[in-house]
Amino acid sequence: MEKKLFGVTALFNTPDEIIKAAKGVRESGYVKYDVFTPYPIHGMDDAMKLKPSKLGYLTLGFGLTGTFIALFSMWFTMAMDYPMIIGGKPFFALPAFIPVTFELTVLLATLATVIGMLTFFFYFPNNSHPLHDTTFMKAVSHDRYGVCIESIDPKFDITKAKTALSGLGGYDIQEIYYPEKSDIRLFDPKFIVFLIVVAAVTSGAIYFALNKLVYMQPFTWMQHQQKLSAQAETKFFADKFSMRPKVEGTVARGYIPYEFKGLAAPTTEIVNPTFPSEKNLALGKKKFLTFCSPCHGNYGDGDSRLRGQFPNPPSLHSAKVRGWNDGNLYHVLVNGQNVMPSYESQILPEERWAIVNYIRVLQKAKNATLEDIQAVRKEGK
Amino acid sequence: MKIDYSIEAPAIEGRLSIAQIEALIAKPLDSKPDKKFLLALSVSGSALALGAICVLMTFYFGIGLWGNNQPVGWGFDIVNFVFWVGIGHAGTLISAILFLLRQKWRTGIARFAEAMTIFAVMTAGLFPALHTGRPWLDGYLLPYPNQHGLWVNFTSPLLWDVFAVSTYFTVSLVFWYVGLIPDFASLRDRTTSKLKKTIYSIFSLGWRHSHRNWQHYEKAYMLLAGFATPLVLSVHTIVSFDFAVSIMPGWHATIFPPYFVAGAIFSGFAMVVTVLIFVRKIFDLEHIITVNHLEKMNKVILATGMMVGYAYAMEFFIAWYSGNPIEQFVFINRAFGPYYWAYWIMVSCNVLFPQLFWVRKFRRNIPLMFVVSIFVNIGMWFERFVITVTSLHRDFLPSSWGYYTPTLYDIGILIGSFGLFFTLVILFTKALPVVSIAEIKAVADGAQPTHHEEGGSH
Numbered sequence: 001m002e003k004k005l006f007g008v009t010a011l012f013n014t015p016d017e018i019i020k021a022a023k024g025v026r027e028s029g030y031v032k033y034d035v036f037t038p039y040p041i042h043g044m045d046d047a048m049k050l051k052p053s054k055l056g057y058l059t060l061g062f063g064l065t066g067t068f069i070a071l072f073s074m075w076f077t078m079a080m081d082y083p084m085i086i087g088g089k090p091f092f093a094l095p096a097f098i099p100v101t102f103e104l105t106v107l108l109a110t111l112a113t114v115i116g117m118l119t120f121f122f123y124f125p126n127n128s129h130p131l132h133d134t135t136f137m138k139a140v141s142h143d144r145y146g147v148c149i150e151s152i153d154p155k156f157d158i159t160k161a162k163t164a165l166s167g168l169g170g171y172d173i174q175e176i177y178y179p180e181k182s183d184i185r186l187f188d189p190k191f192i193v194f195l196i197v198v199a200a201v202t203s204g205a206i207y208f209a210l211n212k213l214v215y216m217q218p219f220t221w222m223q224h225q226q227k228l229s230a231q232a233e234t235k236f237f238a239d240k241f242s243m244r245p246k247v248e249g250t251v252a253r254g255y256i257p258y259e260f261k262g263l264a265a266p267t268t269e270i271v272n273p274t275f276p277s278e279k280n281l282a283l284g285k286k287k288f289l290t291f292c293s294p295c296h297g298n299y300g301d302g303d304s305r306l307r308g309q310f311p312n313p314p315s316l317h318s319a320k321v322r323g324w325n326d327g328n329l330y331h332v333l334v335n336g337q338n339v340m341p342s343y344e345s346q347i348l349p350e351e352r353w354a355i356v357n358y359i360r361v362l363q364k365a366k367n368a369t370l371e372d373i374q375a376v377r378k379e380g381k
Numbered sequence: 382m383k384i385d386y387s388i389e390a391p392a393i394e395g396r397l398s399i400a401q402i403e404a405l406i407a408k409p410l411d412s413k414p415d416k417k418f419l420l421a422l423s424v425s426g427s428a429l430a431l432g433a434i435c436v437l438m439t440f441y442f443g444i445g446l447w448g449n450n451q452p453v454g455w456g457f458d459i460v461n462f463v464f465w466v467g468i469g470h471a472g473t474l475i476s477a478i479l480f481l482l483r484q485k486w487r488t489g490i491a492r493f494a495e496a497m498t499i500f501a502v503m504t505a506g507l508f509p510a511l512h513t514g515r516p517w518l519d520g521y522l523l524p525y526p527n528q529h530g531l532w533v534n535f536t537s538p539l540l541w542d543v544f545a546v547s548t549y550f551t552v553s554l555v556f557w558y559v560g561l562i563p564d565f566a567s568l569r570d571r572t573t574s575k576l577k578k579t580i581y582s583i584f585s586l587g588w589r590h591s592h593r594n595w596q597h598y599e600k601a602y603m604l605l606a607g608f609a610t611p612l613v614l615s616v617h618t619i620v621s622f623d624f625a626v627s628i629m630p631g632w633h634a635t636i637f638p639p640y641f642v643a644g645a646i647f648s649g650f651a652m653v654v655t656v657l658i659f660v661r662k663i664f665d666l667e668h669i670i671t672v673n674h675l676e677k678m679n680k681v682i683l684a685t686g687m688m689v690g691y692a693y694a695m696e697f698f699i700a701w702y703s704g705n706p707i708e709q710f711v712f713i714n715r716a717f718g719p720y721y722w723a724y725w726i727m728v729s730c731n732v733l734f735p736q737l738f739w740v741r742k743f744r745r746n747i748p749l750m751f752v753v754s755i756f757v758n759i760g761m762w763f764e765r766f767v768i769t770v771t772s773l774h775r776d777f778l779p780s781s782w783g784y785y786t787p788t789l790y791d792i793g794i795l796i797g798s799f800g801l802f803f804t805l806v807i808l809f810t811k812a813l814p815v816v817s818i819a820e821i822k823a824v825a826d827g828a829q830p831t832h833h834e835e836g837g838s839h
Contacts, residue, residue, distance in 0.1 A: 001539045009391070013826065014827070015827075015829055015830045015831075016830050016831055019830045022592075033592075034591045034592060035591070035592040036589065036590045036591055036592065037590060037592060037595065038399070038567065038590055038597075038819065038822055039565075039819045039820065039822040039823035039828065040561070040592070040596075040598070040599050040819075041592070041822060041829065041830065042829050042830060043830055044592050044595075044596075045596055048592065048593075050592075050593070050596055051601040053596055053597045055601055055604070056600065056798040061679065074535045077524060077532035077533075077535065078532070078535055078536070081530075081532065082530065082531065082532055083723050086534060086536050086537075087534055087536060090787075093536050096535065096536035097536075098537060099538075099544065099545065099615065099619050099622075100535055100540070100541060100544045102543050102611075102615055103476040103541075103544040103548040103612075104544065104548070106449040106548060106552060106611070106612050107548045107551060108550065109604075110552045110555055110556075110605060110608055111551070111555065111609060112603050113560075113601050113605065114555050114559055114601060114605070117597050117598070118586060121594075121597045122594055122597070124587055124588075125583075125585040125586040125587050126587035127585075127586075128587075129587055129589060130540050131589055132587065132589070137570055137590075138570040139569075141566055141567045141569075141571070141590060142399075142400065142567065142570065142588050143398070143399040143400045143401060143403065144569065145824070165826070174806035195446050209665075216760045217441065218441050218443075218515070219441055219517060253574065267790070278834045302537050314391070
């Protein structure tokens with residue numbers, strides 16, 4: 001098969017010669033030519049009559065895009081999506097947004113300039129260009145200067161191009177051909193094995209990271225902490241209890257011990273220290289519904305859902321209970337009776353008396369006389 | 382010794398040819414690592430390993446291992462962060478600002494300084510990531526739509542830092558890589574090893590030294606330099622906002638941004654001098670990184686050192702002039718309180734020792750400049766220590782005063798950060814050309830057309 005010609009190259013020794021050569025090639029009317037120098041040479045733009053680079057427009061465009069993205073996203077997040085007053089600033093606090101706006105502008109402009117230049121201006125990466133691996137390229141990469149007239153130039157003629165280049169003082173004039181198409185061996189066993197290994201390592205690593213690593217210390221989202229947790233064993237105390245017993249001989253605030261604890265009946269009469277105000281009764285109702293109603297029923301009738309499944313909870317409206325004084329009710333509540341446990345640890349003294357008061361209200365309501373109803377009606381008017 | 386400063390000194394001494402320059406720069410890449418290299422690598426690697434152990438312990442047990450606690454909540458983590466970010470600034474200054482100012486002498490040192498920027502910012506970036514305690518959750522620092530419906534706080538200087546440092550790192554890396562592309566191409570065409578050729582081919586992207594490419598390339602390089610210049614100033618400004626935007630006495634000062642930027646350039650130049658003294662000797666680059674270059678850097682150190690000294694004085698003046706008793710107390714406490722030793726180390730290293738550079742003989746004396754540059758590095762580390770710790774340890778409420786002492790883990794991580802930085806620097810000297818081949822060729826004798834010699838650097 002005939003090799004396809006890329007162009008003709010020539011080497012020069014000094015910067016002055018290459019400037020002269022570039023001018024000469026251009027003046028001969030060639031358009032598709034290029035000059036190769038190991039570093040940029042001053043005055044070459046002029047010698048080749050190159051138009052100024054348009055790269056700056058790309059930079060400007062993407063820089064402004066960065067500005068816009070920054071301002072828009074900060075407006076959206078701080079003023080629209082989740083507005084929050086911080087440091088007394090307005091939601092759209094422009095002065096405080098300037099740093100991030102500047103950084104994003106620079107970032108986008110820089111990346112666009114470089115990536116745009118390499119891809120749109122240079123068509124990089126391109127390691128299969130015909131000039132690669134030629135002695136010409138090795139020379140211009142090192143310390144020589146070269147010119148290449150490409151075969152796609154409308155005026156191109158191989159002998160004329162060669163004469164022109166040697167006439168300008170060029171030496172080592174070469175014809176550069178396109179490389180023969182190398183077959184890409186996609187199904188090379190080595191390559192297939194490589195792909196399999198990469199796939200196995202990647203998926204294995206991801207599996208490990210997502211299913212194992214996140215459950216290992218210290219990546220466990222602070223699951224294990226060196227602190228006491230209630231109900232759990234600890235190494236910190238000799239008895240291994242996390243929850244500490246009271247210091248001996250002390251009383252916790254609001255937990256004065258009940259003096260008739262364990263007795264069938266209090267030895268002296270306990271006097272109700274509270275007044276059944278509306279607030280007190282509201283508290284009593286709340287606590288009654290929480291602690292008493294599960295057995296005694298919402299209105300103290302003993303009609304909860306335990307009825308028939310257990311020793312029936314007694315009604316609070318029996319003559320016996322109605323006959324008790326407040327202190328007696330209080331004693332049962334604190335001390336427990338028969339199957340009823342003590343509620344000392346769950347209910348504070350103030351709340352206990354509120355419950356007692358509320359029970360009295362329930363008893364009165366359930367067993368009201370005609371006079372009571374009339375009195376209430378009168379009051380209602 | 383008579384030097385005529387009105388004439389620009391040649392960027393390269395000894396009339397080296399372009400081929401000789403390339404051979405000189407490519408030599409470390411072509412030869413096998415020698416004993417000295419391995420020794421240096423093992424020292425820095427050991428420091429790195431020590432730091433890595435301390436960091437892993439911190440991951441496992443939490444940052445309770447460190448010395449910072451109430452009232453000093455910012456300790457070595459922030460001190461080291463600000464120190465390393467500052468070191469990075471010299472590289473960008475040399476590669477971008479001196480490029481825009483058409484300073485030819487920058488070509489010999491620019492590549493190395495840029496590499497130091499990247500490594501310093503990498504080292505610096507570790508600290509904000511580490512000091513969160515659970516660095517694997519640092520993704521929360523970025524604004525992304527999440528199931529909590531929350532966004533980051535764009536009005537916080539700490540968030541500005543995230544954007545500033547990451548942008549700075551990205552732009553520095555891109556700038557550095559763009560500079561490396563033609564060098565990769567030269568190395569690709571130079572090497573005889575097949576593996577090296579493949580690697581260089583990949584990174585050169587197929588660069589062909591075509592002038593049609595050079596034209597855009599130079600434009601891009603100038604644009605990047607134009608962006609990197611305000612960027613480098615913005616980064617340390619934003620770092621200073623971390624302090625200045627708060628209301629702590631000793632931090633809440635409008636002088637902070639310029640003061641921090643000057644300090645960053647100061648410390649960065651000192652670090653570049655420290656490292657270049659060795660590099661030019663070990664790699665026989667005395668003709669490319671000349672004493673003239675070092676002298677110029679020493680002048681920058683002198684100038685920025687005095688700017689920093691001015692800032693120290695001005696902080697005291699403003700504290701007195703403000704009439705704010707708490708502000709005044711903080712500054713008196715800084716100089717004469719429990720941390721007086723740190724303050725006076727800072728002042729003597731940063732302000733007094735650089736004054737030696739007024740004398741030309743000292744500016745050109747390599748052992749002396751090495752000693753001074755080390756002092757400056759120490760002094761600038763202490764500057765950040767003084768700002769961070771002395772302001773916090775005694776503020777408004779005397780009942781909450783305290784004294785900060787770092788733990789062994791803090792010190793281990795500090796040593797580790799130097800280990801990381803120098804390991805990267807040492808590996809760089811063997812893996813990539815430490816001087817930009819294409820740029821240095823362009824400023825060699827006879828590299829430019831004779832009729833055009835009045836033009837500046839390329």
